[in-house]
Amino acid sequence: MAKPKQILNLSVILLILVGFPLVSFIYLRDGANYRRDAIRTMGDYGQMPDLRGLTAVSGELPPDLRGAMTVVGWLDPTKEAGTRIYGHMLDSLFQQFKDSPNLYFTTxxxxxxxxxxVAAFSAKYNLPEDPMISFLRVDETEFARTAEAFKLPLGEYDSPGIQPIVALVDSSLTIVQHYDLARRDETIGLVQLISLIIPLPAKQDIILDRGKEL
Structure with missing residues (x-):
């Protein structure tokens, strides 16, 4: 009969030789699947239109966004429901990625x-003056034109701002996806894709509403 010490030693050896590699394999496999599934959601909706001709109200986009990621949103405060959701989600996104490099939010x-x-919106949704955040003013014609240029998935009679839809632009200045921030699954998808390319500054969970974890 094997002695307890021998059994313990054998168990430790099996854990080192079999258990740890198996756990590592599962972790790496799940991580690869997670990344692959996220990357699959990326599309190609054309090159990002040049926004430098728009007048900045607060903050400014850098001269060259190549190498960065940019989240572009549309805000019409007369669309109260869309404005409220967009404000809460922009707050949550900024709080999660505020220390991450090469990421910009422009509205x-x-x-x-x-x-x-902008002053009222920023105060209500806790948005500080920060190099990551900018607001660009447009008239009604330009508002619609930019949404069309970014290929927002709007209904025939919808206008930008009714739904809090944002466009995600990757480091090659390609519009890779649109996300409706009113939908939980799409907001999660946005955060997951950004975090794969621009990691969260510290280990933390995805948050859709400040103070509320998924």
Whole structure:
């Protein structure tokens, strides 16, 4: 009969030789599948239109976004439901990625008083003045034109801002996907894809509403 010490030694050896490699294999396999599934969601909706001709209300996009990722949103404060969701989601996204490099959030804004609108919106949704965040003012024609240029998936009679839809632009300045921030699964998909390319600054969970974890 094997002695308890021999059994313990054998168990440790089996754990080292079999258990740890198996766990590592499963971890790496799941990680690879996770990355592959996320990458599959990326499409090609053309090159990002040049937004440098738009007037900045707050913050500025860098001269060259190549090598960075950019989340572009459309804000019309007269669309109250879309504005509320967009504000909460922009707050959550910024809080999660605020220390990450090469990531920018820019908002195309349609408002009668852009400066006052940005100030009120930023105060309500805890958005500081930060190099990552910018607001660009447009008129009604340009508001619709930019949404069309970014190929937003809008209904025939919908206008930008009704739904909080954002466009994600990758480091090659390609529009790779659109996300409706009113949909939990699409917001998760956005965060997952960004975190694969631009890692979260510290180990943390994906959060859709500040103070509420998934």
């Amino acid at each position: 195309v804004l349609l408002a009668q008083d852009p400066e006052e609108t």
